[in-house]
Amino acid sequence: MTREQVVREPMWAAALMGAGFVLAGAGAVAGTSWLLRLVANWLVTVPGMPVPAPVRIAAALPEPWVTIGALAVGALGGLVVTFVGLHESLTVTVSxxxxxxxxxxxxxxxxxAAVQGAFCEGKQLVVLGRYAEELAREPCDLREQRLAEAFGRHGYHWLDGDPYAGEFRRWVPGTTALPPEANALLQARREALDDKDAADDVRELREELARLGVVVRDDKTRQFWRLSRLPGVRSAGGATQPGRIQNKL
Incomplete structure (x- = not known):
C-alpha cells in the first residue's frame, strides 16, 4: 500500500482546458470586433446617416492592429478564466x-481516525465522520473511480451514495426537532443562499450548524437537514441513533 495517494486533475487536462479557453476567448473577441467594425464601416457610408463619434472612430481604426488587439484581449480573458478554474479545482490526498x-x-x-467513508453526490465530494456527521462537502470535478480507488486502498469505505439520505427533511422556520439555535442559523443561511456574493457566509453557517450536530444540504435555495450522531445530539424522537457505517477497516 502506498503511503499516500494524490488525486488531482492531470496536467494535460489543465493544459487542454487552458488552451481551449484561450482560443475560445480570442476567437469570441476577435469575431465580435470584426462584426462591430463591419457595421461601423457600413454606417459611415450611408448618405445622411447621423453617425456617433465612437462609430466613426471604430471605422477608422487601422488593421491589422485592431484584430491583433482583439485577439490579445480575448486570449488574456481566456487565461483569467483558466486561472479561476485552476484556483477552484480540488486536490485530494489520501493516506x-x-x-x-x-x-x-x-x-x-x-x-x-475520524473518517468513516466518502461518496460523490453530483459534483460534490462528501466525507462522513464516525458519528454520521459531514466532515466535508466540497465541489469536485475529479473522476469518481479515481477517488474510490484512493479511499478504498487506504482502508476507508467508498459508498455508492449517502446512507442517510432518507433522513433529510426540508427545513421550515420554527422546526421544533432542531436544537434551539439551529433555526436562526438556517434562516440566516437561507438569506445568504439568495445572495450570490455570500458564498463564504453559506459555508461558515454550514460549519456552525455542523457543530450543533445539524447536517444540511441544498437544492438551489431550499435547505434540507438531518441530525448527526454526535454525543449529546438527539433525534426528533429524543434518542441518539446508532450509525450505519462500520468503522475504518
Missing amino acids: LEKVVLTRIGSSQVLEG
Missing part, C-alpha cells in the same frame, strides 16, 4: 493518517 482537501490558498485536513 492512512489523514485525508487532505486542497485548493490554491486553502487546505482542510481530516484525521483518518
Whole structure:
C-alpha cells in the first residue's frame, strides 16, 4: 500500500482546458470586433446617416492592429478564466493518517481516525465522520473511480451514495426537532443562499450548524437537514441513533 495517494486533475487536462479557453476567448473577441467594425464601416457610408463619434472612430481604426488587439484581449480573458478554474479545482490526498482537501490558498485536513467513508453526490465530494456527521462537502470535478480507488486502498469505505439520505427533511422556520439555535442559523443561511456574493457566509453557517450536530444540504435555495450522531445530539424522537457505517477497516 502506498503511503499516500494524490488525486488531482492531470496536467494535460489543465493544459487542454487552458488552451481551449484561450482560443475560445480570442476567437469570441476577435469575431465580435470584426462584426462591430463591419457595421461601423457600413454606417459611415450611408448618405445622411447621423453617425456617433465612437462609430466613426471604430471605422477608422487601422488593421491589422485592431484584430491583433482583439485577439490579445480575448486570449488574456481566456487565461483569467483558466486561472479561476485552476484556483477552484480540488486536490485530494489520501493516506492512512489523514485525508487532505486542497485548493490554491486553502487546505482542510481530516484525521483518518475520524473518517468513516466518502461518496460523490453530483459534483460534490462528501466525507462522513464516525458519528454520521459531514466532515466535508466540497465541489469536485475529479473522476469518481479515481477517488474510490484512493479511499478504498487506504482502508476507508467508498459508498455508492449517502446512507442517510432518507433522513433529510426540508427545513421550515420554527422546526421544533432542531436544537434551539439551529433555526436562526438556517434562516440566516437561507438569506445568504439568495445572495450570490455570500458564498463564504453559506459555508461558515454550514460549519456552525455542523457543530450543533445539524447536517444540511441544498437544492438551489431550499435547505434540507438531518441530525448527526454526535454525543449529546438527539433525534426528533429524543434518542441518539446508532450509525450505519462500520468503522475504518
